[in-house]
Each structure stands twice: as structure tokens, then as C-alpha cells.
Amino acid sequence: xxxxxxxxxxxxxxxxxxxxxxxxxxxxxxxxxxxxxxxxxxxxxxxxxxxxxxxxxxxxxxxxxxxxxxxxxxxxxxxxxxxxxxxxxxxxxxxxxxxxxxxxxxxxxx
Amino acid sequence: xxxxxxxxxxxxxxxxxxxxxxxxxxxxxxxxxxxxxxxxxxxxxxxxxxxxxxxxxxxxxxxxxxxxxxxxxxxxxxxxxxxxxxxxxxxxxxxxxxxxxxxxxxxxxxxxx
Numbered sequence: 576x577x578x579x580x581x582x583x584x585x586x587x588x589x590x591x592x593x594x595x596x597x598x599x600x601x602x603x604x605x606x607x608x609x610x611x612x613x614x615x616x617x618x619x620x621x622x623x624x625x626x627x628x629x630x631x632x633x634x635x636x637x638x639x640x641x642x643x644x645x646x647x648x649x650x651x652x653x654x655x656x657x658x659x660x661x662x663x664x665x666x667x668x669x670x671x672x673x674x675x676x677x678x679x680x681x682x683x684x685x
Numbered sequence: 686x687x688x689x690x691x692x693x694x695x696x697x698x699x700x701x702x703x704x705x706x707x708x709x710x711x712x713x714x715x716x717x718x719x720x721x722x723x724x725x726x727x728x729x730x731x732x733x734x735x736x737x738x739x740x741x742x743x744x745x746x747x748x749x750x751x752x753x754x755x756x757x758x759x760x761x762x763x764x765x766x767x768x769x770x771x772x773x774x775x776x777x778x779x780x781x782x783x784x785x786x787x788x789x790x791x792x793x794x795x796x797x798x
Contacts, residue, residue: 584725607784619728619775619789626784661728669783670735672718672743677727 577602579664579676587682588652596647596679598636598662608638608645609663609673619661622647632656652683688712691776691790698763698770699798706761706793708776716782717759721745722773722792731774734759735782763795771797 578601588594600606610622623631625638625645636647645662662676689710698704708717719731730743734753748767753759759778763770774793779785 581727609784609786611787618791619777621786624784624786665784669781672716672730672733672782673784673787675720675728675730677725 577606577664577666577671577674579662579674581660581662581676581679583679584677585680585682587684589684590654591651594647594649594652594656594681594683596660596662596681598645598647598676600643600645600662600664602643602664602666604666604668606638607665608636609665610634610636610645610647611661611663611675613659613661614655615658622660652681654683654685657681657683689776689778689788689790691774691793693793694791696793696795697798698795701765703762703764704795706763706774706776706795708759708761708790709757710759710778710788710790711757712778712788713756714778714780714788715756716779716785717753718777718779718787719743719749719751719759719761720775720777722775728775731761733782770795 580599608625612622613619634649661678663673692707718733720728729745732751734740750762776790777787779787
């Protein structure tokens with residue numbers, strides 16, 4: 576079964592501090608992992624996907640197959656990073672929907 | 686933004702009443718989805734459709750129904766059998782199932798009178 580776990584419901588950090596939003600997954604094959612973000616009064620939108628290996632808004636995420644993790648990181652948090660973050664997984668079968676975690680609310684304190 | 690729209694923004698339901706939430710997309714996407722978003726519960730999949738005239742139950746389909754008669758449209762009906770319908774409902778679409786980027790609508794908040 577495919578499962579995504581985000582252990583923290585709420586994460587509060589000070590502006591300028593490093594941020595790490597945790598995501599662990601359960602899947603027996605080769606997954607594709609995503610991070611989606613929902614800013615206040617905005618739509619849920621894709622932040623990044625591991626296959627792209629890109630940095631978006633200073634965020635990066637590395638797929639660690641050994642630890643089955645896809646943690647989202649940013650070295651210096653900004654107030655505008657405050658949002659709800661969802662980790663999502665897609666199996667390699669290609670015919671099933673994304674599986675989302677329960678989300679982590681990031682609050683950056685000035 | 687744009688490309689996928691939901692209406693209405695707010696919807697009120699009386700006891701025993703069925704209500705329908707609209708979702709339209711002009712992205713030419715084959716796959717469409719309905720999610721329910723509750724605090725602390727994250728996104729839970731209600732129904733999804735891979736192609737016109739086909740749809741599948743998600744994790745929490747009980748008390749809901751859908752149709753997919755047109756590629757652009759995927760309406761969700763919340764029936765009277767859904768005993769706890771108060772939630773934020775999100776519609777999404779993607780080119781196909783699997784590892785495809787999903788594009789989300791602005792959502793509909795359903796409240797029970």
C-alpha cells in the first residue's frame with residue numbers, strides 16, 4: 576500500500592532560521608514524490624517534484640530511498656513561507672491518483 | 686491560476702438535502718479529482734475520473750456521487766447520506782493519472798444549516 580506520513584501538524588520557526596518539513600513514505604517500488612503548497616487565500620499548487628531536481632523559492636527536497644524520505648528544506652525561512660505544505664506520492668504504475676500526506680502548517684515568526 | 690473553476694464559493698445545505706458542487710476545466714485534461722479538506726485530516730480523495738464516462742471511488746466516497754459526461758466538467762453531489770458534509774471541497778485536474786502535476790481549483794466551502 577502507498578502511504579505518506581508527515582509527522583508534524585504544525586512547525587513554527589523564526590525568520591532566518593533553517594526549515595525542514597518531514598515526509599516519509601511507504602511504497603515498494605520506485606515512487607515519484609511531490610511537495611504541494613497552499614498559501615493563505617490561494618490555491619493549492621505544486622511547489623516541486625523530486626524528478627526535476629530544482630530549487631523553488633529556495634526550497635529543495637532530496638529523495639532518500641534508503642530512509643524512504645523526501646524532506647523539504649530551506650536554509651533561511653521567510654515570513655512569506657508561512658503556508659500549508661503537503662507531501663504527495665505517485666507509484667510507478669501510472670494509473671492511480673497521487674497519495675497525499677495530512678500536511679504540515681509552517682508558521683514563520685518575525 | 687485560472688483554467689479550473691469551482692462554484693459556488695460558499696454553499697449551504699439543509700438537512701436531508703442534496704447539493705451539487707460544480708467543477709470546470711479548460712486545460713484539456715483527461716483526469717479530474719475531488720478532495721475533501723478538513724483541519725488535521727489533510728486532503729482526502731472522494732472520487733476521481735481518468736476519462737470521460739468513467740470514474741472511480743476514492744478513500745471516502747460514501748455519501749457522495751459524481752458524473753463525467755463531458756471532459757471539461759466533473760460535478761460532485763453531496764447527498765443526504767453524508768452525515769458530516771461541512772468541509773472545504775477541492776477539485777483538481779491533470780493530464781492523466783500517475784505522476785502528473787495536479788492543478789487545483791479555488792475550492793467550495795460547504796456549510797450545514
